[in-house]
Amino acid sequence: MRKLLKNEGFESFIASIICIILGLIIGYVVLLAIKPAGASKAIVAVIKNFMYYPSGAAKIKYFGNTLVKTAPLLMCSLSILFAYKVGLFNIGASGQFTVGTCAALYLALGANMPWYVCLISAMVAGALLAAITGILKSYCNVNEVISCIMLNWISLYATNMILTKVKESTSPYTLVVANTNPKAILPSLGLGKLFSNNPYVTIAIPLSIILAIVIWVLLEKTTLGYELRATGNNKNAAKYAGMNEKRNIILTMVIAGALSGLGGAFLYLSGFEQWQCTQSSVPGMGFNGIAASFLGGLSPIGSIFSSYFIQHVTAGGAYVDKTLYCSQISDLISSVIIYLCGFVGFLKLVLKKAAEKKEGGETK
Amino acid sequence: MILLLQYMIIFAAVLMLVAIGGCFSEHSGVINIGLEGIMVLGALGGALVLKFYPEDGNAFGLITLTILAAVVFGMIYSLLLAVACVNFKADQTIVGTAMNMLGTAAATVIVKAMNTAMNPDNVSSTIQYINTKKAFLKNIGGFEFNWFMLITLVLVVISYVVMYKTRFGLRLMACGEHPQAADSVGISVYKMRYAGVIISGFLAGLGGIVYITSGVSEWKFENGVAGFGFLAMAVMIFGQWKPHRIAVSALLFGLFRALSNVYMGFDFLKSLNIPSGIYNMLPYIICLVVLAFTSKHSRAPKAEGIPYDKGQR
Numbered sequence: 145m146r147k148l149l150k151n152e153g154f155e156s157f158i159a160s161i162i163c164i165i166l167g168l169i170i171g172y173v174v175l176l177a178i179k180p181a182g183a184s185k186a187i188v189a190v191i192k193n194f195m196y197y198p199s200g201a202a203k204i205k206y207f208g209n210t211l212v213k214t215a216p217l218l219m220c221s222l223s224i225l226f227a228y229k230v231g232l233f234n235i236g237a238s239g240q241f242t243v244g245t246c247a248a249l250y251l252a253l254g255a256n257m258p259w260y261v262c263l264i265s266a267m268v269a270g271a272l273l274a275a276i277t278g279i280l281k282s283y284c285n286v287n288e289v290i291s292c293i294m295l296n297w298i299s300l301y302a303t304n305m306i307l308t309k310v311k312e313s314t315s316p317y318t319l320v321v322a323n324t325n326p327k328a329i330l331p332s333l334g335l336g337k338l339f340s341n342n343p344y345v346t347i348a349i350p351l352s353i354i355l356a357i358v359i360w361v362l363l364e365k366t367t368l369g370y371e372l373r374a375t376g377n378n379k380n381a382a383k384y385a386g387m388n389e390k391r392n393i394i395l396t397m398v399i400a401g402a403l404s405g406l407g408g409a410f411l412y413l414s415g416f417e418q419w420q421c422t423q424s425s426v427p428g429m430g431f432n433g434i435a436a437s438f439l440g441g442l443s444p445i446g447s448i449f450s451s452y453f454i455q456h457v458t459a460g461g462a463y464v465d466k467t468l469y470c471s472q473i474s475d476l477i478s479s480v481i482i483y484l485c486g487f488v489g490f491l492k493l494v495l496k497k498a499a500e501k502k503e504g505g506e507t508k
Numbered sequence: 509m510i511l512l513l514q515y516m517i518i519f520a521a522v523l524m525l526v527a528i529g530g531c532f533s534e535h536s537g538v539i540n541i542g543l544e545g546i547m548v549l550g551a552l553g554g555a556l557v558l559k560f561y562p563e564d565g566n567a568f569g570l571i572t573l574t575i576l577a578a579v580v581f582g583m584i585y586s587l588l589l590a591v592a593c594v595n596f597k598a599d600q601t602i603v604g605t606a607m608n609m610l611g612t613a614a615a616t617v618i619v620k621a622m623n624t625a626m627n628p629d630n631v632s633s634t635i636q637y638i639n640t641k642k643a644f645l646k647n648i649g650g651f652e653f654n655w656f657m658l659i660t661l662v663l664v665v666i667s668y669v670v671m672y673k674t675r676f677g678l679r680l681m682a683c684g685e686h687p688q689a690a691d692s693v694g695i696s697v698y699k700m701r702y703a704g705v706i707i708s709g710f711l712a713g714l715g716g717i718v719y720i721t722s723g724v725s726e727w728k729f730e731n732g733v734a735g736f737g738f739l740a741m742a743v744m745i746f747g748q749w750k751p752h753r754i755a756v757s758a759l760l761f762g763l764f765r766a767l768s769n770v771y772m773g774f775d776f777l778k779s780l781n782i783p784s785g786i787y788n789m790l791p792y793i794i795c796l797v798v799l800a801f802t803s804k805h806s807r808a809p810k811a812e813g814i815p816y817d818k819g820q821r
Contacts, residue, residue: 174614178621233601276796284800287745289541289601291799293738294792305785425731431609438602467628470620472730475613483588483606486598 156441193460208339219407220433231376236292238430244405252328270405278397520762526740529711536704541604544737545611550713553581558637582713597815684809
């Protein structure tokens with residue numbers, strides 16, 4: 145027990161669980177404040193998500209839907225945690241996600257390209273956008289948070305303009321990929337069959353998990369990862385140790401951007417959603433990614449689970465009784481969770497003290 | 509032309525208020541990324557007064573109450589940042605980001621709940637204030653004067669005086685430059701940081717209500733304030749954390765923001781046939797370019813972003 149309490153990973157896990165529980169409690173209190181009568185039912189609906197359906201087949205199908213949206217969220221969360229390890233706060237994951245979507249959908253619908261071309265170009269688009277932030281940070285000393293936010297809005301408006309060229313003539317949505325260019329839909333490799341023939345389940349899901357493992361190996365087991373983390377810990381020390389800190393910052397942003405850009409392609413090339421060309425706010429995927437990466441204790445493996453949790457709760461928001469509450473209640477819960485993640489350092493300190501106290505008591 | 513001037517001044521007023529708010533917080537040593545969320549909450553407070561104030565009520569009362577509500581909402585919400593970052597030494601970037609998301613989510617939930625409670629078919633997150641908004645406007649020869657313009661001017665002057673000419677302001681700045689030194693001469697760093705954050709809540713909350721009443725007469729709270737809080741942070745950096753320079757740079761950014769609202773009114777700009785998306789992007793692009801050239805030698809308060817630890821040397 146003592147050993148377990150001292151383990152860093154376990155500490156992070158406990159801290160995350162505390163954040164989740166507190167977040168749900170606060171969400172419940174808000175529901176109570178709006179209308180006490182249906183509050184318990186609503187919070188259960190948020191937690192149950194796809195378990196809402198009575199039949200087993202439907203459950204599995206909607207579980208598949210949650211997974212379809214977990215893959216892009218995981219990509220955004222990997223992007224954010226990767227940059228964070230190098231000391232950069234990549235709040236621009238949303239923008240990189242958006243330009244990734246833009247590149248993938250435009251090539252799929254406008255140029256009839258197959259899926260792998262779309263996927264690679266989405267990666268490149270995200271990487272290029274993030275590279276701007278990296279260059280501005282390393283050569284012009286521009287705070288990455290502000291340049292990221294500016295680029296988020298720029299890419300939203302640019303994407304709306306470009307994708308208007310491939311939209312349906314009667315609606316603000318882009319053409320349906322599966323009808324216009326079936327070659328561009330990500331292959332399913334029979335995975336869809338496992339989820340009661342869910343057509344949206346594609347290789348994006350296993351691919352995102354593989355990438356999470358790749359990122360873990362890159363950060364923990366390679367020289368490059370070591371250099372990047374060193375730059376994050378102390379830019380000047382890294383510089384004097386002969387590392388090229390400017391190159392490292394830009395490289396980090398490029399990798400982070402490629403990850404989020406890929407996330408955009410993962411979502412829209414599965415055919416699950418169509419882009420709305422009159423969209424007036426930046427997609428929330430990148431912001432929920434922040435929640436997922438901090439909730440996962442900033443570990444790529446932890447992010448797999450936390451991304452699933454965040455997406456589970458977000459999707460669950462759709463099942464609350466719309467005549468009483470709105471689905472944004474799940475946004476509220478996830479933002480409370482991020483806020484509480486700010487206290488993780490403090491929580492860990494408390495846990496550590498508790499462990500030490502216990503130890504002291506036992507030796508006496 | 510007059511329309512452009514009018515929009516420029518009102519948008520500049522928003523940027524001035526919020527940027528100077530951020531400036532107070534940063535001078536005390538706390539980076540306030542949550543300005544955007546504070547604006548949303550301030551806007552919500554003000555909009556609620558505008559919605560429920562009787563239409564035949566007196567205009568002075570309406571203006572005072574609206575401002576009061578916006579300011580109080582902003583200050584209370586900013587406490588979330590102060591508690592987390594001053595007492596619990598939380599990461600200021602994470603907490604600020606969470607506040608931005610929470611601001612929009614909470615405002616949407618509240619407004620939707622209110623709308624559906626009043627009319628079960630209404631599931632929008634929009635508050636309308638067409639009639640009450642008129643109390644703020646005065647038409648002077650085609651120029652729509654807004655009382656907020658005057659209030660902002662007064663507040664900018666007050667901020668300058670408070671920051672540079674009073675004991676409180678100088679102490680506040682000391683806490684952002686070298687908190688240990690400030691503490692050693694008996695200044696309570698925690699109190700000063702609380703004060704800095706709460707002042708930023710005051711100004712950003714007010715900025716929020718000015719923003720949503722500037723061009724339109726209803727607001728959809730799902731959209732938050734569209735990155736305006738971050739534009740204000742850019743203005744603050746461009747203004748080198750000094751209220752008077754912030755005021756000047758806010759005018760510049762206000763101009764570009766106003767262009768996207770009124771470019772249709774200029775034959776010359778209309779004939780260029782540039783899509784509206786470009787005008788929407790313009791303020792953000794200008795902001796990036798300006799930051800690229802001015803950030804190299806920026807003089808941010810030295811100790812900003814670092815939680816104050818009494819035991820540290």
